[in-house]
Amino acid sequence: xxxxxxxxxxxxxxxxxxxxxxxxxxxxxxxxxxxxxxxxxxxxxxxxxxxxxxxxxxxxxxxxxxxxxxxxxxxxxxxxxxxxxxxxxxxxxxxxxxxxxxxxxxxxxxxxxxxxxxxxxxxxxxxxxxxxxxxxxxxxxxxxxxxxxxxxxxxxxxxxxxxxxxxxxxxxxxxxxxxxxxxxxxxxxxxxxxxxxxxxxxxxxxxxxxxxxxxxxxxxxxxxxxxxxxxxxxxxxxxxxxxxxxxxxxxxxxxxxxxxxxxxxxxxxxxxxxxxxxxxxxxxxxxxxxxxxxxxxxxxxxxxxxxxxxxxxxxxxxxxxxxxxxxxxxxxxxxxxxxxxxxxxxxxxxxxxxxxxxxxxxxxxxxxxxxxxxxxxxxxxxxxxxxxxxxxxxxxxxxxxxxxxxxxxxxxxxxxxxxxxxxxxxxxxxxxxxxxxxxxxxxxxxxxxxxxxxxxxxxxxxxxxxxxxxxxxxxxxxxxxxxxxxxxxxxxxxxxxxxxxxxxxxxxxxxxxxxxxxxxxxxxxxxxxxxxxxxxxxxxxxxxxxxxxxxxxxxxxxxxxxxxxxxxxxxxxxxxxxxxxxxxxxxxxxxxxxxxxxxxxxxxxxxxxxxxxxxxxxxxxxxxxxxxxxxxxxxxxxxxxxxxxxxxxxxxxxxxxxxxxxxxxxxxxxxxxxxxxxxxxxxxxxxxxxxxxxxxxxxxxxxxxxxxxxxxxxxxxxxxxxxxxxxxxxxxxxxxxxxxxxxxxxxxxxxxxxxxxxxxxxxxxxxxxxxxxxxxxxxxxxxxxxxxxxxxxxxxxxxxxxxxxxxxxxxxxxxxxxxxxxxxxxxxxxxxxxx
Numbered sequence: 001x002x003x004x005x006x007x008x009x010x011x012x013x014x015x016x017x018x019x020x021x022x023x024x025x026x027x028x029x030x031x032x033x034x035x036x037x038x039x040x041x042x043x044x045x046x047x048x049x050x051x052x053x054x055x056x057x058x059x060x061x062x063x064x065x066x067x068x069x070x071x072x073x074x075x076x077x078x079x080x081x082x083x084x085x086x087x088x089x090x091x092x093x094x095x096x097x098x099x100x101x102x103x104x105x106x107x108x109x110x111x112x113x114x115x116x117x118x119x120x121x122x123x124x125x126x127x128x129x130x131x132x133x134x135x136x137x138x139x140x141x142x143x144x145x146x147x148x149x150x151x152x153x154x155x156x157x158x159x160x161x162x163x164x165x166x167x168x169x170x171x172x173x174x175x176x177x178x179x180x181x182x183x184x185x186x187x188x189x190x191x192x193x194x195x196x197x198x199x200x201x202x203x204x205x206x207x208x209x210x211x212x213x214x215x216x217x218x219x220x221x222x223x224x225x226x227x228x229x230x231x232x233x234x235x236x237x238x239x240x241x242x243x244x245x246x247x248x249x250x251x252x253x254x255x256x257x258x259x260x261x262x263x264x265x266x267x268x269x270x271x272x273x274x275x276x277x278x279x280x281x282x283x284x285x286x287x288x289x290x291x292x293x294x295x296x297x298x299x300x301x302x303x304x305x306x307x308x309x310x311x312x313x314x315x316x317x318x319x320x321x322x323x324x325x326x327x328x329x330x331x332x333x334x335x336x337x338x339x340x341x342x343x344x345x346x347x348x349x350x351x352x353x354x355x356x357x358x359x360x361x362x363x364x365x366x367x368x369x370x371x372x373x374x375x376x377x378x379x380x381x382x383x384x385x386x387x388x389x390x391x392x393x394x395x396x397x398x399x400x401x402x403x404x405x406x407x408x409x410x411x412x413x414x415x416x417x418x419x420x421x422x423x424x425x426x427x428x429x430x431x432x433x434x435x436x437x438x439x440x441x442x443x444x445x446x447x448x449x450x451x452x453x454x455x456x457x458x459x460x461x462x463x464x465x466x467x468x469x470x471x472x473x474x475x476x477x478x479x480x481x482x483x484x485x486x487x488x489x490x491x492x493x494x495x496x497x498x499x500x501x502x503x504x505x506x507x508x509x510x511x512x513x514x515x516x517x518x519x520x521x522x523x524x525x526x527x528x529x530x531x532x533x534x535x536x537x538x539x540x541x542x543x544x545x546x547x548x549x550x551x552x553x554x555x556x557x558x559x560x561x562x563x564x565x566x567x568x569x570x571x572x573x574x575x576x577x578x579x580x581x582x583x584x585x586x587x588x589x590x591x592x593x594x595x596x597x598x599x600x601x602x603x604x605x606x607x608x609x610x611x612x613x614x615x616x617x618x619x620x621x622x623x624x625x626x627x628x629x630x631x632x633x634x635x636x637x638x639x640x641x642x643x644x645x646x647x648x649x650x651x652x653x654x655x656x657x658x659x660x661x662x663x664x665x666x667x668x669x670x671x672x673x674x675x676x677x678x679x680x681x682x683x684x685x686x687x688x689x690x691x692x693x694x695x696x697x698x699x700x701x702x703x704x705x706x707x708x709x710x711x712x713x714x715x716x717x718x719x720x721x722x723x724x725x726x727x728x729x730x731x732x733x734x735x736x737x738x739x740x741x742x743x744x745x746x747x748x749x750x751x752x753x754x755x756x757x758x759x760x761x762x763x764x765x766x767x768x769x770x771x772x773x774x775x776x777x778x779x780x781x782x783x784x785x786x787x788x789x790x791x792x793x794x795x796x797x798x799x800x801x802x803x804x805x806x807x808x809x810x811x812x813x814x815x816x817x818x819x820x821x822x823x824x825x826x827x828x829x830x831x832x833x834x835x
Contacts, residue, residue, distance in 0.1 A: 060104035091117035309355030406462035433487035433496035436543035442481035521556035605662035664696035752786030
């Protein structure tokens, strides 16, 4: 070590006088000192020295010290010698120093010394020389360096060890605390060193008693102390820690624990995760298998056993034998493991095998576990039994493709089958038939007898239709009472006609439901591929058009599609669209045709008739738009409009003081079936008119016979409101005399089809006479509709018919012409005859 001037400090006692002592005593003193010492005169020569000084100089420089020798000469010539002799010169000048210097010739050996130099003075304070003293600190310095290095290594260890090194003392007086803690305390545990005294307050309250008990137990048995607990921080955060140490008794009153504190929060979390994973593993409803890198089973969970029936010991250590061997071989399984390893997993549907060797579908996920070198160490397989889901999917698929009521294929499945049948027909040069079938007047049955009866009827119709076709053909339900039949592999269109005739035959047989006997007829339209269209939509549209043509021809028949039919269907669509617009724009009009007493020729009332202007001065015939309104459902809206207009006209005529006569209006079957008809009329017509029974409703005969009990209740409600009731189109249906007697009706209207036949048509005449006789026996009036000749009028007058109506008697007139026409008849005694 090299000394510097900054390291020089004054030697204690410098400047003090040296006492006169005998030379023998002084020399004995010097020899007794175990470190080099010497006295120098003012010239720097050695006055005296001890043996240690001589031995040291000899060892360091290889020279022998003689009394009177120059101190400079002993050291030789070197930079170090120059520095030391310079310090000696300053001491000889009266200064004192303590310095550290490394002395010695490199050839002999070097040592580190602490050197003390101080001036020597006599009793008068005169400067006489200098005192030299040295201490070899080489070994001390080496030990100090080793200690420093050891401390450095310890601090590095304390700074890098994954924990906090500490020294804890337990005293007999009950006090305790840290003697030393490594700096990582704050980093790992967020506890400031100034809070060491309150460390116990950080320990979770639930762990404190156990913590103190563990310390006492370690002290008692002088064994290793190992404790795990929680630290609770003021912000509510919790961390897990572990303390490990061995107690050592330092004194009778103190036991010191030297050890380490570890943050084990991550380990505890991992342990909790493992516990949770184990619970999930065992509690999962999915089967789980863990395999080694050779695909041998290591472990399975309870769900695996529950699903497959295999116990863990039956599959452990074997290949994954739960795969259905009839479907998968070793090559497939090898490819499965390879794909999972390559793609970090695999997922798909497979067939697995139960212990009873029954196979079942499963959804399987394969995962891999890799080592640090990316080598696969385990596979894990998770699967669920999807048998029920597959069955549910099949049920959903069936429901999506089949009618829920009849179980027949629906429109979507029918379209799919036709798309598949078209290419086959093209290859074979054959035809396909699409038959559109609608049940005639099914809505009447459904509304009058209830939906349950209607559904039962549809089911029976479906079963009969299936019996009419081959296995390769398809019977489907489109909705409501509409069915479509796909006929495949037709050589000619006549084959489709033969099927249609068979359908007519089987549906002609009565249907029996809950004791009721029902009759239903079909209207059918047939379109043939490729003649009538290239695709499903076109064929279905054309078959539908042909079906409507069959209805227009009287129902209960079938018709093949022709271009002319399509034109008529387009006309129906156009009429429906225009009729909706006419209703919204209030373009319709009510006209009125008078009714007369055939005996007195007096006016008995007016019948409201619906007229639709065509925009060119004419009118669209009711026979063109009324059937369209009935088929499209607009007939109810039309009926409501008629009631509103009728009420408006009656109020206007009353305000104009027009002679009051009864007014009648037709009610469609659909409107009659609507609930609240009486309330609807009461809202439209003035109460005074109803009280005077000036409103008559003409109810179609068919509406009364569909559900006589319901009809009787509805008619009674209307009758109680003050409305007269007439049976319209009488003679075209199959009315029962017993039912007629129970109905509160006032009049039977003889249908114009019968009126036109008399008196020439004997059958028509006989039916007309029977109706007049029936009405007379029931106390009802009769009215002949559509009287156009004097012969017809005389026939009905002669045989006792009460009223007549027709072009012969009076033409229909617009509402605005009615007041003047009625006024012209007011006050006439018998009414001037005009016919």
